[in-house]
Amino acid sequence: MSQKLFVSAQEVAEKAGVSRSAVSRTFTSGASVSPKTRQKVLDAADALGYHVNHLARGLMRNESGIVCLIVSEIGTPYRSALLRALTQQLQNSGKVAMLINTDRSDGSADLALRQAIRYRADASIILSGLPDKSITDLCLKNGQRLVLINRDDDREGPLKINLDDADAAARIATAFVRAGCRKLAFANSQAGTPSLMAREHGFVAAAKAMGLDVMVERFGHTGYESGRAVAQQLLTRKERPDAVFCATDLLACGFMDAARHQFSMSVPDQICVAGFDDIEQASWSSYGLTTFAQPVDMTAREAVSWLVSETAESENHTVRLHADLVWRTSIRGG
Amino acid sequence: MSQKLFVSAQEVAEKAGVSRSAVSRTFTSGASVSPKTRQKVLDAADALGYHVNHLARGLMRNESGIVCLIVSEIGTPYRSALLRALTQQLQNSGKVAMLINTDRSDGSADLALRQAIRYRADASIILSGLPDKSITDLCLKNGQRLVLINRDDDREGPLKINLDDADAAARIATAFVRAGCRKLAFANSQAGTPSLMAREHGFVAAAKAMGLDVMVERFGHTGYESGRAVAQQLLTRKERPDAVFCATDLLACGFMDAARHQFSMSVPDQICVAGFDDIEQASWSSYGLTTFAQPVDMTAREAVSWLVSETAESENHTVRLHADLVWRTSIRGG
DNA sequence: GTCGCTTTTGCAAGCGTGTGCAAATGCTGC
């Protein structure tokens, strides 16, 4: 590394002919400093290229300004969209995002949270994976805040943001039946996360309430390829479904592609398809997928505003957001 | 925030019955500490839930372990894939990623880099936007390292990672001609980044070398909708192109969708299409897009290995990577 | 000029860590 170190407040103070406290106060909002010295400090700082050392500031204030985002499958459309919204909101609130990728092993969420603790992150937002109870307890005990997105879990302390998955599933079941469909199917992955399972159970329950059975098929992880695989399983059955609700838009895209190009089926004439997330591709004209829009901006806003709020400690807070149905062309009628 | 502060090395030392230096040394690799005390410290630390304060450590060592990723359009397939690879590599090297979103205004890249300086980031990786010279100079002067990905620029000091865009463009021009196409077009956005323009110019030049003209059309920013718009401009011309090279896969997807669904054209029979990036959607069977694969993993590896290397300072380093042609079904023959 | 009051300023004590240096400890061979 270069010999030349960063310029410190001390040097600025000397150049401006004031005490070190003065320069510190100049860069601390709400501190008492006269306009005259303030200007002297600002000039000197600019000339020297001074920037407050947030490491040291965090050390003193016991508040780093860092928020950890713990996320897997970053390359996925929905995840990256959420990531975008979160970083945007965090920056608006003067926080900075530390990104931790948990794609690797299974204990990686714990490792990630430990990293968050090391950097004294003010908070962590978990978009994936369920950390060990001992770790989250440690976070909470040390005044860190925790947000769990779509990760239903029974811990006390963290903010949990969820969707009305079951309601949405019921709505889509109704839509299928109105379109004249009677042979319903549900396409899922084997990930088994709470939100995916809530959609599945909600759909099956709603169908049962209308006197219909549901063929459920699960495969692999939650991606395009799994959608194709599930299509192969469902569409080679003796009795083909005439409507399928996919737990995710990616699954739905894979399913539609297989149905059309591999089984030469027409969507929505021969089979109706619905998804969940409203990723960008759902609106592409090759798909025109009817789906539920994840309120990513709202989610990000809720998460961040809770993180930066003064109060809101330790009460068991859960936010349930509504997913709007976006009607396109993959279901008949409408 | 909670009254209970984080546990410090001091408390661990007291509980273990050793000096504070001992616990510090226990958590510093390569420090001299006997196995016996080391174990005592480890036990005490575990019992108390101690974690080294990286803020303080960074302050002392003048090396924070933080690397800033400065990126816009995080939700885009290519960007998020690169992000995934970079965070992966950084974590492998014991670094941690600070994510900075520059979607907002134009000066946001500068603001972002300034944030990086405040946290004494060891390095910054810029995936988008060109920061002001004064800021990058400041980074470099203070021993920060800088990596520019696909952002050709004439500064000295940073590592620049680029692709052989022009070569790729020439290859695809040849492929078009071999497929019997003579009326070539290039679809671009108005972003005007170096790599996009290199593809355009390379394509036009290669075509000219073969005695062919190219219809060039640019629209908006680099996304699906712009692809559709460009299609509308190109396909309503008196003389329609029979082959179009899109500067980006997203543009290509938009173009193909418009060509097929809006103009009822068949790809590749009536028009051949090629893209660039090899995003996941390019392989989806609705597109089957022939495209060039961005070597994201290689890019990430090059960037990170340079960042953590001891040497490699101040020499003007440029890495030019090769983009493999991925042949699918959007071009005839092959 | 002096008094009372408000605002500004400087001092110094921390925050939690790494590390050079000297003292202490352990080990080996007589």
Added chain:
DNA sequence: GCAGCATTTGCACACGCTTGCAAAAGCGAC
């Protein structure tokens, strides 16, 4: 037991910053 050596340990200072506290400075009124 003791000299000679390698290893471990503790002390104390440094890193760059914030902030309580008291001294200093400004200001208006008498």
